[in-house]
Amino acid sequence: MQDDFWSRNGRTQWYEPEPNSKIFLATFFVEVGKIRHGPKWAGAVKKPSSKSALPIKEEIAQAAASGLIQTFVLNPKTYEFQPIARSGWRNPKALAARFSRCRIDANDPVSAAAEGGHHGPIYVEQESATAYLAAIKSASNSPLNNNTLNHLSTYARYMIFIAQKHKIDERAPPPLQPLRTIIMNEWKSWRQTECKTKILPPEAVMTEAMARHIATILRGEEARAAKGGGVKSL
Numbered sequence: 001m002q003d004d005f006w007s008r009n010g011r012t013q014w015y016e017p018e019p020n021s022k023i024f025l026a027t028f029f030v031e032v033g034k035i036r037h038g039p040k041w042a043g044a045v046k047k048p049s050s051k052s053a054l055p056i057k058e059e060i061a062q063a064a065a066s067g068l069i070q071t072f073v074l075n076p077k078t079y080e081f082q083p084i085a086r087s088g089w090r091n092p093k094a095l096a097a098r099f100s101r102c103r104i105d106a107n108d109p110v111s112a113a114a115e116g117g118h119h120g121p122i123y124v125e126q127e128s129a130t131a132y133l134a135a136i137k138s139a140s141n142s143p144l145n146n147n148t149l150n151h152l153s154t155y156a157r158y159m160i161f162i163a164q165k166h167k168i169d170e171r172a173p174p175p176l177q178p179l180r181t182i183i184m185n186e187w188k189s190w191r192q193t194e195c196k197t198k199i200l201p202p203e204a205v206m207t208e209a210m211a212r213h214i215a216t217i218l219r220g221e222e223a224r225a226a227k228g229g230g231v232k233s234l
Contacts, residue, residue: 005101006047015121022072022081022123025060025102031129032056035137057099065089069132070125075106076118084109084122098122135189158190158206159214170220179218183211 004010006026014024033043033056042048048056063069065086072081088109089098097111098104103119105111113119162183168174187206 001047001050001053001096002100003047006043008046017074018123019126021126023126023129025071025099025122025124028069028124028129028133029056029060029099029102031133032060032136035133053099057095061089061095061098063132064124069128072123072125073104073106073109074120074123076120077106081123082106131189155210155214158187159218161190162186162214163218168218170218173219176212176215176219179215180208180211183214184208187211 002010005013011026014026016022016024016027030044033041033048033052036056036059037043037052041052043052043056060069064071064084067086071084071089073084074080075082084104088094088104091110094111097113101115102122103115104122105113105116105118106120107118162168165186166174166179166182168179173179184206
């Protein structure tokens, strides 16, 4: 990471041409870092350490490569925003270059070069950036630590997440339909926090039938029996 660019003075030169539409990659990097490392993280105001910066770089690259966030390059010749193909984030040899000064070759986004005549600043589409930041912030405040559950399937982890977040107790279970709606509505944002998971792709779906089955399981045996679907004897 380029020293001057990431210094206190260098940050005053960060350019945000469309603050209501796009956010500069460096600014987005800092916001992710503050969530992952806390508001007192050194990288919030100056160049971060390599140890703290690397996992954030990898996380952002994976989010961009999977389509969880939409990225663009401001073409230095035409001053038009060009979408960056997902493949532009999949070259591991280019990871350091992407975050040196948060620039990319508009003509060759897979290139590992950090600078060049066709390089322009990288931006993240505001809506996807806001959604991603909200998702990982919500996950960081959750009592569930997904890192201890990596041996479980994606859907099992999601079921545990819902149970803990909404304090579901089978002794006083919530109604089936509202719970099913919660399960459907929170799936997409939860999946955004799972971008490092290799078990299922980010596009993995939550169908209404699956949401209903998960809700039924979470509500417990007594609630299921009360609805006429009692437990079978062994």
